[in-house]
Amino acid sequence: MTESNRTVSWSLQDTPIGPLLLAATEDGLVNVVFRADGRTARGAVARLAARFGTEPVQSDTHHLAQAIRELDEYFAGTLRDFSIPLDWSLSTGFNRRVLHELTEGVPYGTVVGYQTLANRVGEPGAARAVGVAMGSNPLPVVVPCHRVVESDGGIGGFGGGLEIKRTLLALEGVLPEPLF
Template sequence: MDDLESRLSRLTAPDLKPPVFPTADVAYTLHDTPIGTMLLAVANGRVVASSFGDEETMTNRLARAVSTRVLRQPRPLDDVRRQLDEYLAGRRHEFDLEVDLALATPFQRLVLTDLPTYTSYGRTTTYGELAGELHKPKAARAVGTALGGNPVCVVLPCHRVIGSSGALTGYAGGLDAKRFLLNLEAKS
């Protein structure tokens, strides 16, 4: 014990600096919004998650799909948070962010890649119409399942897809969040 105390007493203030961690391969943060807490993540400057999923589940998915170096580092997400906040306040209609669908399945990539092409701010489409646009007219239910697992919610506007009757159906953030987003866009 004396040896440890001796070594500690010789340390000077500069030696006691907190550690500096390297930049993560995947940086993430939890961001409180009017529609709930969202986990936002970027890798190589691209948004890989904008999700309502819980932190442990999402960081494990990111570690498996992108890199094991997943760290909670909010600074790399400043632009993502700013754009999301502007959108949720009604001051932004489109995101200027690069997206990486590393967490999506091949079918989700097919559905999500051109989603902004088939829906626009303030306009909705149905699962069936979207399936038809994708040249898979009998795949409405599969399209719904793919959208339900959208890893980049809000940024890729799966909330704009509704049931054929006009009813609001499932949304990862809950139907209240979906209603909020559609009402927000309807006001503009």
């Protein structure tokens, strides 16, 4: 499915968890991609081009500048709530409902279980589907899928890798800082 006539801009940002590709439309931040080295970045830009029907341009728009500023503040430990407008067009249906609930209902420095999140969106039998929604999150870090953990206290999975999940949870004070 393409969404024609949408301008998509992108930029790379170095962060403590590695390079991130940030992409935005006129509506807001639309995509955050982990480990955005050359090959990963090219693949992400190609997927955005296919989805939006136009070649994304590398430039700094208002939304990208705001996202970069807020991510810098987040990683510095001075920002707890992102205010960047989000473009939810890369998420639909159940996944979008779950990601909205996660964004609005799980604040900085807290975690939630997959089952609890399923209950919150009115789908008590959908704990595994919540995990799938987390894995398809187009806006990780900003939409904090790293805050979703197993009900038994396990850390759970993470599309960016467990080391990044642990780093983000430590930054938010949920886990102790790694010793090395």
